[in-house]
Amino acid sequence: MSDAPDHSPTLAALSISDRLGQAMPYILVPLLVVLGFFAIGSSSSWLTLTVSGLAMGMMIFLMASGLTLVFGLMDIINFGHGAFISVGAFVGISVLFALGDWTAATSLSLNLIAVLLAIVAAMVVTGILGWGFERVIVRPVYGQHLHQILVTVGGLIVIEQMIHVIWGPHEIFLTRPETLKGAITYWGAALEKYRLLAVVLGLIVFVAMRLVLRRTKIGLIVRAGVQNGEMVQALGYRLKLVFVGVFIAGSALAGLGGVMWGLYQEVITAGMGEEMMILVFIVVIIGGLGSVEGAFIGALLVGLTQNYIAFLAPKLALISNIGLMAVILMWRPQGMMPVVKAK
Amino acid sequence: MINILLSGDRPRSILLSVILLVILVALALAPFLFPGVRSLETAARICIFIVLVASYDLLLGYTGIVSFAHTMFFGLGAYGVALASIHMGRGFDALVVGSALGALAAAVLAFAIGLFSLRVRAIFFAMITLAVASAVAVLVSQMSELTGGEDGLNYLVPRELTPAFRFGEAFGIKLNGRLLAYYLVFASCLLLFLVLLRVVNSPFGRVLKAIRENDFRAEAIGFRVVAYRTMATCLSAAVAALAGSIFAIWLRYVGPDTTLSFSIMLDILLMVVIGGMGTMYGAVIGATLFVLAQNYLQTLMGSASDATSALPLIPDLLSPDRWLLWLGVLFILSVYFFPTGIVGRLRGVR
Numbered sequence: 001m002s003d004a005p006d007h008s009p010t011l012a013a014l015s016i017s018d019r020l021g022q023a024m025p026y027i028l029v030p031l032l033v034v035l036g037f038f039a040i041g042s043s044s045s046w047l048t049l050t051v052s053g054l055a056m057g058m059m060i061f062l063m064a065s066g067l068t069l070v071f072g073l074m075d076i077i078n079f080g081h082g083a084f085i086s087v088g089a090f091v092g093i094s095v096l097f098a099l100g101d102w103t104a105a106t107s108l109s110l111n112l113i114a115v116l117l118a119i120v121a122a123m124v125v126t127g128i129l130g131w132g133f134e135r136v137i138v139r140p141v142y143g144q145h146l147h148q149i150l151v152t153v154g155g156l157i158v159i160e161q162m163i164h165v166i167w168g169p170h171e172i173f174l175t176r177p178e179t180l181k182g183a184i185t186y187w188g189a190a191l192e193k194y195r196l197l198a199v200v201l202g203l204i205v206f207v208a209m210r211l212v213l214r215r216t217k218i219g220l221i222v223r224a225g226v227q228n229g230e231m232v233q234a235l236g237y238r239l240k241l242v243f244v245g246v247f248i249a250g251s252a253l254a255g256l257g258g259v260m261w262g263l264y265q266e267v268i269t270a271g272m273g274e275e276m277m278i279l280v281f282i283v284v285i286i287g288g289l290g291s292v293e294g295a296f297i298g299a300l301l302v303g304l305t306q307n308y309i310a311f312l313a314p315k316l317a318l319i320s321n322i323g324l325m326a327v328i329l330m331w332r333p334q335g336m337m338p339v340v341k342a343k
Numbered sequence: 344m345i346n347i348l349l350s351g352d353r354p355r356s357i358l359l360s361v362i363l364l365v366i367l368v369a370l371a372l373a374p375f376l377f378p379g380v381r382s383l384e385t386a387a388r389i390c391i392f393i394v395l396v397a398s399y400d401l402l403l404g405y406t407g408i409v410s411f412a413h414t415m416f417f418g419l420g421a422y423g424v425a426l427a428s429i430h431m432g433r434g435f436d437a438l439v440v441g442s443a444l445g446a447l448a449a450a451v452l453a454f455a456i457g458l459f460s461l462r463v464r465a466i467f468f469a470m471i472t473l474a475v476a477s478a479v480a481v482l483v484s485q486m487s488e489l490t491g492g493e494d495g496l497n498y499l500v501p502r503e504l505t506p507a508f509r510f511g512e513a514f515g516i517k518l519n520g521r522l523l524a525y526y527l528v529f530a531s532c533l534l535l536f537l538v539l540l541r542v543v544n545s546p547f548g549r550v551l552k553a554i555r556e557n558d559f560r561a562e563a564i565g566f567r568v569v570a571y572r573t574m575a576t577c578l579s580a581a582v583a584a585l586a587g588s589i590f591a592i593w594l595r596y597v598g599p600d601t602t603l604s605f606s607i608m609l610d611i612l613l614m615v616v617i618g619g620m621g622t623m624y625g626a627v628i629g630a631t632l633f634v635l636a637q638n639y640l641q642t643l644m645g646s647a648s649d650a651t652s653a654l655p656l657i658p659d660l661l662s663p664d665r666w667l668l669w670l671g672v673l674f675i676l677s678v679y680f681f682p683t684g685i686v687g688r689l690r691g692v693r
Binding site: 281 | 407409459460462466467473474475477478481482485612616660664665667668670671675678682
């Protein structure tokens, strides 16, 4: 009998480059902001651009988070996600129009309540719609990527056309509530109030989402389900039910994003969700499919890059997002923080 | 002879053969059977879309990849011909050079996209093509000094292909350049279709089907899945670009709406699914049915909407503008209940 092969485990600390590689996604956003500062030169325009980039990123994150979780949990690519953005915007804006007195008032609290009510209404409607969508459209095609893509695109068309039927074929112009118009000046930079609100709201949602995912039991089940769904089911949890919940929450978040985006653009069209989906897909891909943090970082990167480039070289702005995606995919073909599947 | 032409892939259903034969004869004799400008336009459109849809089916039905950039390749071919005709002057050489360059550009672009997305997972491809296609559509509408922007480009094709060129009369039909142009479209589309049929029935096509069924196993047998997928993407893009060139020669106009818009992409998807994924004949039937429906059904919907104008909501649902709504519903239903499309059904009945 021969001796066991020589086995001497070594406990080496991670090298600097490995650690840097792990932390890189987190460093990218501050790095981009600093780079932007030097590239732009003037601190006031830099501040304005940074705030608007962050605001845009937060709104895109709201829309992308649901999509990426749904993919991570059930391996479903929902091309119909954009429909929830449009529906959310139309419902929310209709509520705002109905509350015309409150939005026209110059009191901040009344305005905020009106916006809040609009958001709640939009989230409820898109949540219910998401539930129906999951039932009717998505459920019969679990596990078949090709059919999922086709069927959800079909769902997107139908919902978009129903918006045309209900709200008419034309785009709707709107104005923001009274106290959210205009900008405040800080350090010589004009910061639009609404963008600040969007940043705050986006941060709140991100932190809340992180807390739910990291600190609660349901979050634990969701994260475990993303990593290894079969094992979670074997332990006795009804993952299907959890998944429906995540789908509804994701749709509601898309609705929230839709309201925010509608107020940001001050015009809503039935096709807006479809247009946003392109940005959302870019964000989800560069973040790594299934990763919420990745989507957050990706969204901020997309928002900031687009705003900086639009200022520095307007001609390039159109392809800046595609360029960003190409660069990140060359660096990490799976996206920045791909979810590790234990399969 | 027929077997060689069809590359051994017979329709395998009597009803299907009859339908295909009717379509072929109708398209071949369209100028004589259905005189009139509108029906000739429809016939040419059907020819071109058959090729476009067949090239898409090579990706979707045979390789199992979903792409949303097919209109982009289609548009590249169309803009190739348009730009060549403008910068090289009127002539057949411009058409040839434009088509060749367009097809080449499409293949190169497809290769680049494939390099980024197919390497990792096929599902990336759907999302990345969607993003790239929309960026290209925006670019084309913005770079107006080169592409004419939203207005598009008008240009001259050789005089032999215009209505002004007359050369006699037969069967009571005036023979003019438009007729020649139609037969150019018909012949090149037929040729491209037969080439595609040859491709999918070759050993290469067989590997593609194996990849569609189980890419892991195909890789294990020793086929380089990424290489095959990328090749299929490039080939399909090049054929789509050629279809775009033919379209541009026929229309004598290119614009973002007619070649690049997302709604054309949806049309293509619908044609493939309704006709039947994974059979080239599905493309023929899907494209024919769809283009006919698009041209004539909308009129019908308009009258239905007028007839029900007294009722609430229903006229809105039936108005011709909502035609996409019903297509979407049809699309979902056909993916669920007829995943093999019309051709699959017909072959099943046999």
